[in-house]
Amino acid sequence: MKLGFSAAEEEFRRECADWLNGQMAGEFKDIKGITTLTEKAERRKEWEQQLAAHKWSCIGWPEAWGGRNATLAQQVIFAEEYARAGVPGRVNHIGVELAGPTLLAFGTDEQKKRFLPGIAAGQTIFCQGFSEPGAGSDLASVRTKARLEGDEWVVNGQKIWTSLAHISDWIFVVSRSEEGSKGPKGLTFLMMEIDQPGIEIRPIKQINGDAEFNETFFTDAKCPADSLIGAVGEGWKIAMGLLAFERGVSTLGQQMGFRNELDDIIAAAKATGAAKDPLIRQRIAKAEIGLQLMRYGAMRMLSNTDHSKIDGAALTYKIQWASWRRGLGELAMDIIGQAGEVAEGDAYEWSMLPNLFLYSRSDTIYGGTNQIQRNLIAERGLGMPREPRGDV
């Protein structure tokens, strides 16, 4: 067991920090510190390409596909320095962290050649078509249909909560390819180009006024027959494999974003005098401890190579961070008080802390609600009986 970084790793940290800080002070100064996923989308696509030009777009990937084959420690370091430098979140997070690893694990050579270079270059932005109006927590009950007609898949149905679909080029879609099938059987995983007449995207306005999510409608949308990952009917297996990548190194970058939020709260507590209130001090200390434990939990999860047993740190990670962040939003409002209820300008737009308060209500819902997480933990982690399925 070892927590420290080697001299070579510290040197790599300096290299990352120097380059990222240089970019945020120079050519990409205008995007520094943006906290929402939608602001200045075009510039942030350019930023994806800038990362790629300097081989920073997907450092964990194999070198043959544009990555650096970076070690776990290097990926940790890059993610930490990325957020520390105030660089905004990756608009191609889904391509780099989900679609790419899924293709590397399950794609054919031809598919890898078709998609990976574009993702690595920051040219191909991906979004995820999983949830549907009738398939939220019960993801396996998707109804979007795919049928093979000649050399094309024809897709009809609707996806929802498709984050960033409006700026994406491709979408991966879990669809029902076997007529009359139920649950996880009979699903197929397709890669579809968004810019076509059969796909329509409508933004969903959220409680914070932003519109990061969308509804995506498929009306005889098409993709070539060889657009499926895995075999026909294997869609659930691929989707579950993909979701496992979601708990990867990117969680550490996400945590550095949380660090920035907590630092803002600490600064606000000092400025308002709340830092002298013993109750606030306890809550800030708890938040600090929670964030540290998240970091070390992620380190445990990432260091673990024994996948024969259930990894408790990984299984509990989602509900842990989501609940922590929701609490952080509440703490922020308790500290800034009514000033947090007044927008800075004329628009319904919020600075970091009020936005955190509103946005964090989604954290305990998307990617599996806290209630679903508790079911998973009790069933998979502790061997409790599974929830019965109804037949409505």
Add this chain to the structure above:
Amino acid sequence: MEFVFTEEQQMIGETAKGFFVENATSKRTRSAMASDGIDRDLWTGFCQELGLAGVTVPEVYGGAGLGQVEFALLAEAAGAQVAALPMVGLAMASQAILAGGTDAQKAAWLPELVSGSVIAACAGSADVSVQGDSLTGTFEFVPHGASAALFVLGNDAGAWIVERSTTGVEVTAHVTMDQTRPLATVTLQNAHGDKLADGAAAMRAAREAGWICVAAEALGGAQEALDRTVAYAKERVQFGRAIGSFQAYKHRLADMMIEIEQARSAVYWAACAADEQSSDLPLALHAAKSFAADTYAKCAGDMIQLHGGIGFTWEHDAHLFFKRARAIQSMLGNGNWHREQVASMILGEAA
């Protein structure tokens, strides 16, 4: 950076777990609870057959020369069975002597502590007056104080080794809620103390070792409370189904696991930070002590609740966990105190 146990560490953990599961049985622990809260055979077995009491002590003094991560694995395994052992006294006294003692003091006492032939207790008090080598004062709530032959006692002015047999040492045993770790009051009246060369270093090392010890015990206890409750949830049937199939029940189990996984990160972060002497050690220690203790208290409390009436009986072991958890919360600085230390680090001193 590799936050997983080495093969050797895994082996130590598994050996210790097997040893305590087999030997620290409810029956034996209850028999120790009826006397002075130490299972002597278990102690001898731990120190001599297992030979792990000196895991953090250098080999030259009879130890294994390993670190706090290895010690935490032992304390976790002992804590999981609420073993009636003077573990925290061993941890604190040996680390105090190691960090602040002269070579002669180390040579005189460390082999005795490691072999288990001398039971030690460690405590601090502001109420001590010192004249030369002569100490007068009172030390309260000393864990296993009534069983100890050796005390490491300290205050701001220094730290001393005081033998129980010395003239002027009086020990009062107390009936204690957690009977596996009875508390005592140690009163010194012009008692001779052997001053440690660096008292501040000794007391700092004692505190750190004590925090890691009880935090690791708490982790083990919390996990065991969950495991035993999970077993009960599978076997107990009401309304025609295993009670673990009720969502209200299984969500509480999940909540226990969520806290335990964080406590595990906290304990091994602190132990590892101690071994590496990293700059975030103080933060890690305060996090580990406060978080693991609270996790244990929650899990032991839930263990009683989720067992229903049987969990409230003397016969069932749930109260052993519950009482140990409460004792750990209160000892060596309570949760609010540890969190206030964290707050001071990031916000500055309170007004």
